[in-house]
Amino acid sequence: METTVKLYTLGYSRVKTYVTALLFVAGNIVLPQLFHLVPQGGVTWLPIYFFTLVGAYKYGWKAGxxxxxxxxxxxxxxxxxxxxxxxxxxxxKSVLLAVGAGLVAARFQKVTLPLLLAVVLFYQLAGTLGEWALSGSLFTALQDFRIGIPGMLLQVVGGYWVIRKI
Structure with missing residues (x-):
């Protein structure tokens, strides 16, 4: 399933970059609060990454x-x-996601489910290695793969839908 959408690359010298980023930050504040109303909602649904993916893919790695x-x-x-x-x-993981999403969007100039899946797998795999190095615990580092698969799927499918609609 492929959809060509208008993607942007906002620079740090533009006010629009900061306004856009602040809107996505607001989303990344509200969405986790909603998911944290459900037991284990944060670690299952990984909501803090959702608008980072959308913002970076749609508006470039700098806004992301x-x-x-x-x-x-x-x-x-x-x-x-x-x-x-x-x-x-x-x-x-957030930084890896923003850079990965922004670069994939700039390179391919389209949004597809496989591209978003590749972005999510990239930041999760690289982030897991980094988290393992930081924590010293492979078990802790693999938490997103043990518990957060629904959140990764939400990022791919929900992100695809939102990127197409905004």
Whole structure:
């Protein structure tokens, strides 16, 4: 299933980049709060990554990178989630997601389910290796693959739908 959509590459010198990133950061604040109403909702649905994927794919890695860094930091500061102990791993995965999504979108200039799946697998696999190095625990590093498959699927299918609609 392939859809050609208008994709953008916003630069840091444009106000639109910061406004766009702030809108996606807001989404990455609200969505996790909703999912955290359900037991294990955060670790199952991985909501803090959703709008980072959408923002980076649709508006470029620079807007995505702002979203990727600000979302976990503000969520942790305001709500205590993610917990400060796991913040480095979350930030690593968020940054990998933003850069990966932005580069794939720029390279292929289209959105497809396989491309989004490749982006999600890239950030999860590379992020798992980084989290393993940070935590020293392979079991902890594999948590997203043990629990978060529904969230990864939501990112791919939901992200595809949202990217096409905005």
């Amino acid at each position: 990178l702002l979203t990727a860094v600000l979302s976990p930091l503000l969520n942790s500061w305001w709500f205590g989630m993610p917990a400060p102990a796991v913040l480095p791993a979350i930030l690593l």
